[in-house]
């Protein structure tokens with residue numbers, strides 16, 4: 001169970017109703033009429049019975065009764081439809097803002113959260129919020145109205161009988177309010193458990209090939225089953241509470257009805273009360289019970305809805321990536337005029353550590369005992385390198401400095417885990433350095449609006465992710481205005497033209513969920529095509545040819561040669577042969593720059609580089 005940092009209140013729910021005020025007022029009016037008609041029913045019955053008892057004409061009361069009943073049904077239906085419609089619109093608004101917020105969150109938030117849980121917040125939590133409006137707020141409002149009217153009329157008919165009723169109702173309400181807080185907590189547990197289960201299902205389905213290949217279906221199924229069972233248990237705990245709410249109230253109300261009938265009967269027999277009045281009182285007692293029942297279930301719904309709102313607000317309160325609106329005029333994907341060679345990148349004494357995920361942090365702090373102080377991020381002592389404690393985790397980059405001249409080709413090489421991809425992530429401002437600084441064309445990266453920075457950089461990621469959708473969708477991701485002609489041209493440049501011709505669909509070829517219908521090499525070439533099409537002055541490529549055959553690699557090298565003519569290119573590479581002719585090669589080792597130079601220079605000056613080259617048979621072993 002996650003701790004509840006801040007409990008949402010009903011007041012926080014109201015902003016979501018903005019924009020629906022008119023229709024809600026209409027619902028209130030309709031609901032008022034419908035409640036009025038329900039309240040008028042017992043009055044008509046009272047008049048009817050008293051008229052019949054006194055042998056007076058009663059036909060008019062019969063017609064009124066029929067009209068009131070039919071009118072109540074029509075207005076009730078109208079209220080229900082309007083309310084459901086409004087609730088759906090509110091849910092749409094919440095989903096829109098939640099999705100907007102999710103997409104605006106910094107990458108570090110995704111590092112520490114489970115995608116399945118986030119999906120569950122957009123899906124099931126927002127659905128729960130709907131019930132706050134449909135069976136929540138309005139039920140409570142119309143119940144209160146009906147309750148007040150019934151109370152007034154009951155007091156007028158017989159104050160003594162009302163006193164008996166009131167005592168019973170207060171006893172019941174006290175019990176239910178006591179359970180209210182527990183219901184809220186249990187409901188939050190249910191939603192958290194559903195979130196964890198969705199995350200487990202997402203993990204299983206997104207890695208289905210790996211799971212099948214590892215013959216791990218049963219074990220994975222068992223993991224999901226554990227989460228499903230937790231959700232079941234949380235649901236049962238909630239059901240127990242919900243089940244307890246109803247009997248508390250009905251025992252009190254049934255008790256009250258029996259006493260009212262007994263005392264009322266005696267009073268009618270003694271001639272202190274008319275029969276019609278007793279019948280009307282009992283009907284009002286039912287009218288009182290009905291709203292109390294609805295109010296109780298509305299109360300439960302509101303508690304569940306507020307628990308869902310807690311989870312939604314938890315995301316809404318996160319700090320999004322700043323959009324840096326202060327420089328909107330400079331946001332542009334185009335290269336600065338005349339600056340064909342823009343893109344000088346300089347890293348000065350950059351250090352960086354990834355934030356520890358919340359779960360890991362808990363484990364670490366449990367293992368290490370209470371409160372070890374967090375190491376200051378500016379301190380680059382090597383003793384820190386192994387120190388995973390503190391919110392910063394392990395130091396991944398440690399005093400990294402090098403310059404990438406504009407229009408040059410620079411390679412980052414080094415052992416696995418040296419921090420090469422992390423350097424690219426910092427250049428994209430997916431994360432901020434924890435020490436030192438990076439500049440692009442002399443401007444500190446932190447001063448360049450993220451949208452402008454990213455529209456100057458093309459990134460080919462290590463995994464070459466492909467989005468579900470068509471070939472054209474994927475290509476136009478960073479260049480929405482590209483023509484079909486341009487798409488075909490760039491596909492040919494990366495040797496993917498056969499993909500566009502593969503079926504009658506052409507550029508509309510569906511690539512399947514996560515681009516499942518593409519080979520690893522095709523995915524990589526598609527990522528190339530995307531950045532070339534986007535035409536950015538700086539190209540960052542993370543092992544961009546790791547999945548292609550040597551013939552395709554040659555084609556891509558040629559494409560890169562053409563593309564890099566007026567661009568600054570930074571490539572992370574494992575195969576040194578692919579970057580041997582680069583202008584400079586930066587050798588990273590354990591988060592530090594071990595050497596910088598050309599291929600030939602490094603063979604002379606860097607033991608690590610020479611060793612890597614020898615292992616790849618580029619030079620003979622020393």
Ligand SMILES: Nc1ncnc2c1ncn2[C@@H]1O[C@H](COP(=O)(O)OP(=O)(O)OP(=O)(O)O)[C@@H](O)[C@H]1O
Pocket residue numbers: 111354355396414415416417418419420421422423
């Ligand atoms: N999102 C993350 N959260 C926490 N730690 C991370 C994250 N990404 C990378 N790391 C850690 O940072 C270190 C450097 O990772 P990075 O991916 O930059 O290395 P690399 O040199 O690119 O490795 P490779 O050549 O294997 O791709 C590794 O120890 C890795 O475990």
